[in-house]
Amino acid sequence: MGREAVLDVLSRTEDHLSAEDIYMCVHETYPAIGLTSVYRTLDMLVNIGLVYKFDFGDGRARFELAEGPKGKDHHHHLVCTDCGRIVNYRDFIDEEVALLKKTEEGLSKKYNFAITNHLIQFYGLCEACRKK
Amino acid sequence: MGREAVLDVLSRTEDHLSAEDIYMCVHETYPAIGLTSVYRTLDMLVNIGLVYKFDFGDGRARFELAEGPKGKDHHHHLVCTDCGRIVNYRDFIDEEVALLKKTEEGLSKKYNFAITNHLIQFYGLCEACRKK
């Protein structure tokens, strides 16, 4: 079962890997594994909540380990709209976390949503892309 | 030119339409228009900044009018992870807007990003989906 292998690959990087990226990594250790199994495993891991699935607009899904005991810390993203570079940003301003929590509570009541997660991304131009 | 027609369709709804949704709407008024032109027009409008392109995870891109003179107000999204329902949420807490601005400024400096936009979505279960 490639579940361990996939989680292992994801735990070793800060990048946002595509299914095929992961496939190639796992393939080095388990040459027998197929791309289909990677997709299947990722799908399961996302459903369980161990892995997050993102779309950064480049036509393929990207994955990262969810926060948790073995996971990375919770973070948000800075996305360059020109080159696609993605920065993991986890140094939140103090008030930021508090307000986020407060907002979630307000929304939960008002719209009768049981909020479990959020996605926050800032878009702009990275330094390199600004200079060309 | 279908530019007007596409903008017109988008300005008449609060929904998040797919390219084909828009194609079908425009088609009623301009039966001659082709799906290709709708894609082309949307692409241009997104580049210009008049239209936003979203991915809510259902495999097709979804579009909405950007805020502005003729546009809707700026808002964030509540997404039901079960049925896919999407709520436009624009009644921000007072502090929310201020903090967002402050955060953008901090990030711009720290990571040398020229931030132009942000995407904020809360995920959870809507009332209907919670009760089943």
Added chain:
DNA sequence: TTTGTTATTGGAAACCATTATCATTTACAA
């Protein structure tokens, strides 16, 4: 062990939203 039943697996084919191609039409000026 054998046998039967069920779950897992991966290769190949199918799917389907989006893009690229290209011949045709339209716009517009010379």
Added chain:
DNA sequence: TTGTAAATGATAATGGTTTCCAATAACAAA
């Protein structure tokens, strides 16, 4: 009218993801 460039839409191609399905592994009973 005529020449040139832009705009258009039908069709084909692309490519990430899913579906199918036959083969294999796991496991339980006999």
